[in-house]
Structure formats: C-alpha cells, structure tokens
Amino acid sequence: MSAGSGLRAIGLDGFRNGWVAVLLDGDLHAIRFCHDVGEALSVRFDRAAIDIPIGMTDDGERACDLLARERLRPHSSRVFTGARRWLWREFSDPDRANRDASRRGQKRVSRQLWHLGPKIMEVDRFVRANRTHDVREVHPELVFLRLNDCKPLPSKKSEDGIRLRRLLLKREGIRAIDRWLAAERIGTGAKCDDVLDACAVAIAARDAAGCIPEGVAPRDAYGLPMQIWS
Template identity: 35%
Template structure:
C-alpha cells in the first residue's frame, strides 16, 4: 500500500478561524490529524481524498417552513432531553441569505407557517450555512453529511443524552467537556490527541465536537448510521434534509 494510502473520513465543526476537521485514517487508527481549513471547499477538495465529511451545519434549506420545521431539528430534539436546546431552528433559504438580523426575522416570518423569527445564535451561523449551501449538490451528498455533536454524543453514549451541558451561559463548561472527552477516549480516540492545544481560532469544544463528528463519519462510511428523520425530505434543489448519527 502506498505511503499515506487508506480510507479517510473527517468530522468537521465550524469555528472562528473557519472549519476545524478531525481527519482519521480508518485503516490506521494512529493516523489522525487536526486541521483548520479557511473554507469548506478546502475540505471537500482535500488531498488525500476524504470518503466521508460529517459536518455540524444545516444542509438542505426549503423555500418555506411548515409546522414541522425543516425536519431534522425536531427529529433530533426528541432524543436529547436536557440538551435539545443545542439544536437551533433553521429558517427557510430566503431568510438564511439575509445579512441583517431584522431583515432575516422579517423574511423568516414571511416564509414560515406558523410565522417564526430567527434566533440570534442561528443568525450568526448564516455565513457558514451559505458557504455550504453554495457548494452542495445532490451528487456531493454521497460524501458530505449533516451531523450534530450532541446527537453524535447521544449515539456514542448508548442512546442517552449527556448529563452535563457543554456550555453554561454561553461559556465553555469544563466538567461537560471533560465528560465528553472521557466518552471519546472510551470509543478509541487517543487522550493526548484530544488534550492538545487547539489551533488559533478554535476552542476545546470545537475540537471535541469535530472528534465526535469523525466517529459518526466512520459510522456513515460503514453503513451503521441512520438519518433523522428516517423519512427525510429534500429541498427544492434536491438536497437531503437529515441529521446523521
């Protein structure tokens, strides 16, 4: 086998510096990397090739939102108990492309039934949602899958939500992060890798989330992951709307 060969998957999380990825060689557990990419396109085009990219960002945006929402958020929240507030409600595509919060809320109200505004937390994600939306095609979704860290930890934790929050009052909660680290180590990720100093523009929570997403990427590659909801819909561009775990 040539040097550097192997099947690689990536767990990706958005961060201040761009996108942080934990890249794992499934044929060599010791071969893993933590890389910050400026753009999502850089991840998709990365060499060596990434067979699966599991990213914590909404993929698939309907032109209008009905009573059930986009679909994945409601399906994921059912399993997350106290952690369900970590799943933000995503508005319709026209609202996501507004660059002003008030305009985004007005557009969201006009494209949802019942009318619903946009949370500030979700609004701050719009640039990254736009970045993926501009790149995605139905063909690319054989490689790129939407995931969510708390649903990933739920899956890795035997179908139980994490008992401690990752953040308290918008600040990292060390006890909650330590709890997630222990779980990731129990699933085979090296403690020294998880304990490394995060790159500039990346927090410890971003690193741990990307690591959890990388384990879901492996589940997807091996055909063990499932979509939430199982009867997912597609948006007007044919993009799948589902969170995988």
C-alpha cells in the same frame, strides 16, 4: 471491526476562523484548522460529515430538526432550527429578516442561527456544486448521546461535559484528543468544544450508526437530503 472503519472519514465543525477538520483513516488520525470548507475537503475522503444544516425548506421547518430535538430532551435547545436560504440571500440585518419572516407567517430566526448564516450558505454552495461527494449532516450532540448509552450529557461548555466527552472519544480510539485540545488548538481561535464536536462528527462519518428520519431522506427544492446522521 465496525461497518465504516475502513473508510477515510472527515468530520467538520465550524469555529470563528473557519473549520476544524478531523481525519480518521484506520490508525491515522489527524486534525487541521482550515479557512473554508473547500480547503477542509480538498484532501481525499470517502465520506465527510459536517455539523451544519444541509438541505433547507422555504419556511425553515425540517422533520429531522424536530426529531433531533425530541431525542435530545431535556436539552432540545441544543438543536438550532429555522435555516432558510432567503434569510441570508435577501437580508444582511437580522431584524429586517425577522420582520419579513413575520410578514410571511414564519418563525423568527434566533441570533445564534443568524450568525451561522455565512457558514450555512458556504456549505450549501459546496454540497450543491459537489454532488458526487458523500457529505452528510451530523449533529455532534446526537453522536455523544449514542456514545454515552443514550444518557443525556452535561453542557459541552462545562468542565464535567468536556471531561465526559473526552473520555467517550478516547473510548472510540481518538487517543490524540488531549494533545489536540492543547498544543494543536492554542492560537487557532477554536474552542475546546469545537474540537470535541469535530471528533464526534468524524466518528459519525466513519461509523454512520443511524439517521433521522430513517429510510429515504426527504429532499429540498435543490434535491439535497434533509437527514441528520449519528
């Protein structure tokens, strides 16, 4: 039995209409499609993990992001970097935000990361308001890399990538993945990779094999840890 297998664990991955929430509690496995993080984490859990930055610096530089990019080579671009609270607090337009980033001598934010802003800020508000909850940052690609014996995986958008990830999840005991990807996903707005990623994040919440950086997590200005688990 793995160290975290007695935990009631939840894994969350964002999609356009909200969050995919996968619950792993012994033999009980369930999936829900929730509007917001509060709804997704309104059920009882021992540990939750989420594929979103937790803890941010003023300049967007985090050691955990750089370490994750290094570990995922040659697919470093699968890790988005540069999340900063002021981007979304002060600006509603990415071009204006990037002009200000340049003025501050900081890196510009990518369009992909910019559009994740509402979800990043939603999670930021939740974890700061619920500090007694065990909610950890997880990158699903690091989990899949671990499950695949540290061998790089094809893109999660490709048929081969989806097939391999499904196989790895089944090996971890998630037998309902085929049904979740078909009957339960259709009509929700979630894509196949959203469901696959939520499952991987849930596995990390349940089993928590390791983290980067190791040891005591660096903290941001609000005391939130900046550490990615897998």
